[in-house]
Amino acid sequence: MALETLQKEQTLKMRKQLIGQSCRLFFSHDPVKIVRAQAQYLYDENGMQYLDCISNVQHVGHCHPHITQAAAAQMELLNANTRFLHDNIVQYAKRLAATLPKKLSVFYFVNSGSEANDLALRLARQYTQNEDVIVLDHAYHGHLTSLIDISPYKFRKLAGQKEWVHVAPVPDTYRGLYRADHPNPAEAYANTVKNLIDEVHKKGRKISSFFVESLPSVAGQIILPLGYFQKVAQYIRAAGGVFVADEVQTGFGRVGSHFWAFQLHGEDFCPDIVTMGKPMGNGHPLSCVVTTEEIAAAFTDNGVEYFNTFGGNPVSCAIGLAVLDVIEKEDLRSNAVHVGNHLMKLLRELQAKHQIIGDVRGVGLFVGFELVKDRVDLTPATEETALLVRRLKEKYICLSTDGPGENVVKFKPPMCFSKQDAERVTEHIDQILTEIEGGL
Known part of the structure; x- marks a missing residue:
């Protein structure tokens, strides 16, 4: 028997009723309902495409044929x-x-x-x-x-x-x-x-x-x-x-x-x-x-x-x-080197522009950048980091945070991640950090 297709609100309601609440969702304030995926892209129930920067489990890309x-x-x-x-x-x-x-x-x-x-x-x-x-x-x-x-x-x-x-x-x-x-x-x-x-x-x-x-x-x-x-x-x-x-x-x-x-x-x-x-x-x-x-x-x-x-x-x-x-x-190791280096270069350019970016670090497609309130005391910019990730999600980009201060934005995307993907993400990071630093 074919499963009934549920509206997002129904799915969320049933999850809250049936699934342990300690099993948390990404973007719990407004979860994304994903119904299909391909390569480094996720698609919600309305057909909107999200860039996946965090699914290291789907190592060579979602649903690789x-x-x-x-x-x-x-x-x-x-x-x-x-x-x-x-x-x-x-x-x-x-x-x-x-x-x-x-x-x-x-x-x-x-x-x-x-x-x-x-x-x-x-x-x-x-x-x-x-x-x-x-x-x-x-x-x-x-x-x-x-x-x-x-x-x-x-x-x-x-x-x-x-x-x-x-x-x-x-x-x-x-x-x-x-x-x-x-x-x-x-x-x-x-x-x-x-x-x-x-x-x-x-x-x-x-x-x-x-x-x-x-x-x-x-x-x-x-x-x-x-x-x-x-x-x-x-x-x-x-x-x-x-x-x-x-x-x-x-x-x-x-x-x-x-x-x-x-x-x-x-x-x-x-x-x-x-x-x-x-x-x-x-x-x-x-x-x-x-x-x-x-x-x-x-x-x-x-x-x-x-x-x-x-x-x-x-x-x-x-x-x-x-x-x-x-x-x-598909020579994905070489892709990790070239795309990872490109991403790090773009992030370091943003670090020179935005004081809130305290550090950029990574190797291959294992990359993180750390937001701090000041570059001397290194006080974690936890709230700003959470806001950045929420606003990136509104731009249809999935990222998440880690670190003891929850102030490190992490990249562990599928290995087919491209230079164009890196440019898209960093352009939006630049825009959002400019808004945050301006009090918007």
Whole structure:
């Protein structure tokens, strides 16, 4: 039976009645009802087109025909429990392995970034036989109970910090402890982790892992100082722990120059565990953990079988393979470099014009700009940022905010985002900031 088409007001009323109110909508003051999408564009029930600057899940573009055809073809043929032998899962793992350092060679497929990070936590604890975890301040690693516990962004608003969780300062060279004028911010921030390890050991506790988003997103689109990962990994491994790189937001070529954001730190750096998720399935629930043979063997040796009913099923892997095809065939990494650089250039031109723009930062199509009330004290311009995003929505442009002060406007668009899209957005940002600064 065909579903009834509802008016926007009916849909909103039913959502309020039936869906948990903590599941918030974008633009909750006036939600957009989206009925179809293509590439980097969304269309509402009236046919109005919105430019999507935030859907990093639809990595290669909404409703890409190669993805939808691969999904439909495999769905018509077979979808089954992953405990049956099938080609797709091994072929997909082989394709992913080709993008990673050689020692990262054992894959576990799951269904969400949260599930991937939870499994990474289990792997780290089983391998090290230690419990404690070091994370960065403002980090977010997922919505499972285990991950709320290692996500300061969440636990500071809830039950608080567990005794086995230890929080290091986020290496923010704009407003953090050590800034761009510091002679070696990477080493200085890494030493804060070393000091934390020393404190943990004094309490008689031991480190299992250091969890870090390769580019912290919720913390405000932070670009970590190069070399930080190497030093932290050295300290963590010396303490008996492992280094976990969370690539759920940033993997699959978003940074352009590399396939994975952790690779920005150089070929001599390799995490012990990598988690991936959002972009993998272009909107289909697909995620993964990859690790070393040694860590995987320790997990096997615990004697407890691990299986995932849906993770790595034939349809999911067919979609994952199709996503890799599109990234390669459409050269989306190069697009991320060229369009991202163009966007950053335009935003920096606006920064020179508008005092309210305190900082512009990014790499590839992972970009943010921070609004401040003044450039000395760096007081977050939270209200102005919210107003900017609301007014951009009125111009049919979807953007959103992040950062502890909710004053960072973030770009994580589909990878087919164009230079013309970047110009359209920045023209409207210029106009709206001029109005805001003029008191309009």
